Amino acid sequence: MSETTPTVDSDFSLRRGIQKVVDFMEPAIVGLIYLCGWSAIIFVMAIFFFVFKESLPAITGIEEIGGGVDAEVEKLDLVEFTTSPKWIPESAKKPTFGILALMLGTLSVTVLSMVIAVPLGLGAAVYVSEFAKGKSREILKVLIELLAAIPSVVWGFIGLVVMNPMIVDVTGEPVGLNILNAGIVLALMSVPIIVSVSEDALRAVPDSFREAGIALGANRWEMVYKVLFPAAKNGLLAAVLLGIGRGIGETMAVLMCTGHSVNMPTSIFDPVRTLTATIAAELGEAVRGDMHYHTLFLIGVVLFVFAFVINLTADLIVKGIKVQENE
Amino acid sequence: MEYQIEFRDVSVYYGKDIALQGINLQIPRNEIFGIIGPANAGKTTFLKAINRTLEFIHSAKTTGEVLFDGKDVRQIRNVYGLRRKVGVVFPLPVGLPMSIYENVAYAPRRSGIHNKQELEEIVVRCLKQAMLWDEVKDRLHMLGTKLSGGQQQRLTIARALSHSPDVLCLDEFSIAIDPVTTMKIEDVLTELKSEMTIILVTNLVQQARRLADQTAFFNKSELVEVGTTEKIFTSPENQLTYDYVTGDFG
Numbered sequence: 001m002s003e004t005t006p007t008v009d010s011d012f013s014l015r016r017g018i019q020k021v022v023d024f025m026e027p028a029i030v031g032l033i034y035l036c037g038w039s040a041i042i043f044v045m046a047i048f049f050f051v052f053k054e055s056l057p058a059i060t061g062i063e064e065i066g067g068g069v070d071a072e073v074e075k076l077d078l079v080e081f082t083t084s085p086k087w088i089p090e091s092a093k094k095p096t097f098g099i100l101a102l103m104l105g106t107l108s109v110t111v112l113s114m115v116i117a118v119p120l121g122l123g124a125a126v127y128v129s130e131f132a133k134g135k136s137r138e139i140l141k142v143l144i145e146l147l148a149a150i151p152s153v154v155w156g157f158i159g160l161v162v163m164n165p166m167i168v169d170v171t172g173e174p175v176g177l178n179i180l181n182a183g184i185v186l187a188l189m190s191v192p193i194i195v196s197v198s199e200d201a202l203r204a205v206p207d208s209f210r211e212a213g214i215a216l217g218a219n220r221w222e223m224v225y226k227v228l229f230p231a232a233k234n235g236l237l238a239a240v241l242l243g244i245g246r247g248i249g250e251t252m253a254v255l256m257c258t259g260h261s262v263n264m265p266t267s268i269f270d271p272v273r274t275l276t277a278t279i280a281a282e283l284g285e286a287v288r289g290d291m292h293y294h295t296l297f298l299i300g301v302v303l304f305v306f307a308f309v310i311n312l313t314a315d316l317i318v319k320g321i322k323v324q325e326n327e
Numbered sequence: 328m329e330y331q332i333e334f335r336d337v338s339v340y341y342g343k344d345i346a347l348q349g350i351n352l353q354i355p356r357n358e359i360f361g362i363i364g365p366a367n368a369g370k371t372t373f374l375k376a377i378n379r380t381l382e383f384i385h386s387a388k389t390t391g392e393v394l395f396d397g398k399d400v401r402q403i404r405n406v407y408g409l410r411r412k413v414g415v416v417f418p419l420p421v422g423l424p425m426s427i428y429e430n431v432a433y434a435p436r437r438s439g440i441h442n443k444q445e446l447e448e449i450v451v452r453c454l455k456q457a458m459l460w461d462e463v464k465d466r467l468h469m470l471g472t473k474l475s476g477g478q479q480q481r482l483t484i485a486r487a488l489s490h491s492p493d494v495l496c497l498d499e500f501s502i503a504i505d506p507v508t509t510m511k512i513e514d515v516l517t518e519l520k521s522e523m524t525i526i527l528v529t530n531l532v533q534q535a536r537r538l539a540d541q542t543a544f545f546n547k548s549e550l551v552e553v554g555t556t557e558k559i560f561t562s563p564e565n566q567l568t569y570d571y572v573t574g575d576f577g
Contacts, residue, residue, distance in 0.1 A: 133385055212421040214380055216434045216486065217411035226433070230424040 051300040058294035074291050076298070087262045087273075089282065089292040097295045099302065101262050105179075105272030106306075108265045109254055110247035112183030113190060117243055120187065121194030122236065126224055128195065129202040141199075148192035156256030159185040163257070171269060177259035179268045185257050186250055190243035197242055201235020202228055234318055241314045248306055251276040275299050329397045331356045331494060331524040332377060337391035339372050341384065346372040348548045350391070354541075359516065359525045361539025361556060363532055363571065368545040370528045371418075374496045377526075378413040379406055396493075411438060414487030418499035420479030422471030423486075427454075427463050430471040430482055434490035449489055456519070457485035458511045476503040484512065488519075495519070496526045501534065513538055532572055536560050544568045 057063040061075035076097060084098025128140050159181050167176030205228050213223035229236065251274075259271025260281065279296050286293040332354040339347040347369040354360045362370050375381040376393050379400055393400045395409065403409050411434065423430050431450045440446055450467070454460040459481040463474070471482055480503045487495060497516075501509040516525055516538060529535050535542050536556060543553040544567070552559065552568045563569045 206421075208417060208419055208421045209423065210383070211380060212415075212417065212423060212483070212486075214383065215378060215410060215413070215415040215417075217407045217437060217490065218433075219407055222437075226425070227423055 048304060051297050051304065055294050055297035055301050057289075058291060058298055063289065073289075076291065076295060081295070081298070085262070085264045087278070089286075089295065095291065097291070099275065099278075099299060101264050102273055102275045102278055102299070103302070104265055105258065105263070106248060106274040106276070108179050108268075108272060109182045109186060109258060109274060110244060112179055112268060113186035113247045114240070114244055116184060116187035117190040117194060117247075118240055121191045121239065121243065122198055124191065124195045125198040125202060125239075126228075129199045130220065130224060130228070141196075144192050144195050147188075148196065150189075152189065152250060152252040153256075155185050155189050156253040159253060159257030173269050175259060175271065177257055178271045179258065179265055182254045182257040182272075182274075183268070185253050186247050189250065189253060190246045193246060194239045194243045197239035198232070198236045201232040201239065204235065205231045237314060237317065241310060244310060245307065248303070248310075249276065251280045255280055275303055330354060330394070331396065332526075333392075333394040333397075334373075334376075335392040335394065337376060337389065337393055339369070339376060339381065339390075340386075340388045342386040345548050346387075347376070350550050352543060352550060352553060354524060354526065356524050357520055357522075358540040359520055359527055359538050361535030361542040362526065362528045362545060363530075363535050363542060364545035364551075365571070367547075369548045370545055371498055373545070374415065374498055374526065374528060376400075377494070377496065378410045378415065380410070380415075382406075411490050412493045414490065414492035414495045416480075416483050416487045416495075416497045416500045418502050420476050420483055420503055422474055422479040422482050424470065424472050426468045427471050427474070427482060428467040431485050431489045434486065438490060450485075453485040453488045456488055456515050457481040458508050458515070459485055477505065477508070480504055481508070481512070492523060494524045494526065496528070498528045499530055500527075501529070501531065509534075532574075536572075544571060546571070 057073055058076040059078070061072055062070050063073045065071045081097055081099060083100055084096060085101040086096040086098045087102060088094075088096045124144070128137060128144070132140055160177070163181045163184060164176035167173060167178070167181055171180075209227050209231055210223060213227040214220075218226060254274045255277035258273060258277065260273050260277055261271045262273050263270055265272050279299055282292070283296050286296055330353040332352075334350045334352040337347060337350045338345065350369075350373070362373065364370055372381070375384075376389060377395065377400070381387045381389060389401075395403070395412075400409060423433070425433065428450055431453050432446050435446060435449050440449070451460065454463065459478060462478060463469075463482075471479065474482060480500065484497075484500060501512070504512070513534070516527075519525065527535065527539060539556045541553065542556045542559040544551045544559065544563075544565075546567055552563055552565045554563070559568060560572050563572065569575075
């Protein structure tokens with residue numbers, strides 16, 4: 001006993017010492033966490049600010065050329081920008097900056113990819129979370145996560161080398177790089193995200209819900225769409241939105257698969273060009289400070305607006321659901 | 328006489344763990360059959376074996392025969408039909424993510440009742456039987472999940488009654504309900520006896536004594552004793568049963 005008592009004592013004082021340090025550190029840790037939270041906001045604001053600033057001269061016609069001196073530059077015709085299907089930025093005679101065709105390109109590819117990816121992704125998520133058992137389920141999950149890790153340039157390569165000749169063979173179109181090709185490739189890229197997020201949402205529904213549904217005599221499919229889908233709707237919506245976000249933001253794969261030609265799409269076999277691919281392909285060549293350069297940044301602003309509108313819609317939908325629930 | 332439910336040497340295993348061992352039991356029609364016993368005695372497993380929801384636990388294995396209306400439940404092809412004949416109330420309240428009205432109207436609609444008036448009658452009757460009607464009659468279209476715990480529990484009871492089951496299984500139904508409401512529901516159960524067989528799993532020994540015609544005592548996966556409630560509570564044959572009902576258990 002006489003030997004153990006001092007150990008206990010020193011142990012005690014050591015613990016108190018640690019406690020003191022922890023107490024002292026507390027405000028610092030809180031500060032750090034605040035910083036992490038705010039940095040997300042600051043980064044987004046900073047990116048938006050920079051992109052917007054670089055695009056500003058195209059709208060105002062005034063550019064700062066250093067030392068606080070402003071110079072007048074050519075102004076972008078905003079009506080032409082939003083309504084003209086012609087994108088001829090490097091024309092020697094009369095450069096035209098119309099992004100209508102580009103917007104429709106992005107839109108058509110995204111819509112097609114979502115039409116394919118949402119049912120496929122939700123179906124896969126239901127299978128993995130509700131029907132697959134044991135090993136097959138674990139293997140599926142790993143494979144789906146692996147699918148998400150494939151770089152977009154590889155997807156682009158698949159579209160270019162595998163899908164392209166396949167589409168030519170099946171449809172008889174002269175070239176297989178078009179909305180269909182990009183839509184399918186983009187769908188395959190978004191499916192893993194949709195699956196893993198919606199699978200998490202479905203798993204989060206407590207088992208008691210499943211038991212209750214089944215005890216009522218619902219078969220498993222009825223249980224899924226009557227009980228699980230409503231219970232997990234917010235998570236499922238988030239999954240779909242992440243998919244759409246990926247579709248709009250994706251650059252490399254669509255650059256390689258759409259055919260990258262400015263074109264007003266009339267069918268899914270038309271090649272198109274997207275907003276993102278245009279920025280990626282042309283920013284390196286545009287002369288800094290040139291009209292072309294500023295306009296490309298303005299396209300970036302347009303993409304920002306797209307993303308914002310989508311997120312806002314989602315927020316409103318979720319809020320709408322909540323309001324309904326409280327009635 | 329054909330029993331409503333009969334267990335013939337039924338054992339249930341979860342993987343290597345045994346949950347029910349060699350159960351032999353007959354439950355007559357139009358009775359309240361009480362099941363008492365400590366936690367982990369196999370009471371809930373017993374209920375799950377009746378409507379075959381054990382099949383959703385992948386590791387579960389059943390041996391022996393469970394007869395429902397004289398038929399082995401495993402021979403029944405239409406398992407959904409079987410489950411509709413058995414109403415179950417779980418110990419934790421589960422309001423399904425639909426409106427209160429839909430929660431109750433779901434099962435009758437599934438069994439083919441689409442007449443609006445008829446559905447409404449069922450919903451009102453069941454909610455009244457579950458003593459929930461007065462609290463929700465003005466907000467039937469609110470989500471069921473927004474109700475309080477006790478209210479959701481009564482919603483679960485209303486839902487279990489909605490398909491007019493032959494057998495009503497109550498698994499610790501009063502766990503989240505105040506004593507006054509519990510008493511009212513107990514009165515309803517006594518009335519319902521003429522329409523259906525009720526299996527009452529309860530932790531409240533006195534509840535079984537108040538309601539049950541027969542009582543079975545489960546302990547450690549085994550059926551220790553079964554008999555008329557009076558006998559179980561006054562002169563049980565087994566010492567364990569005596570200790571449990573008098574509160575000296577353990």
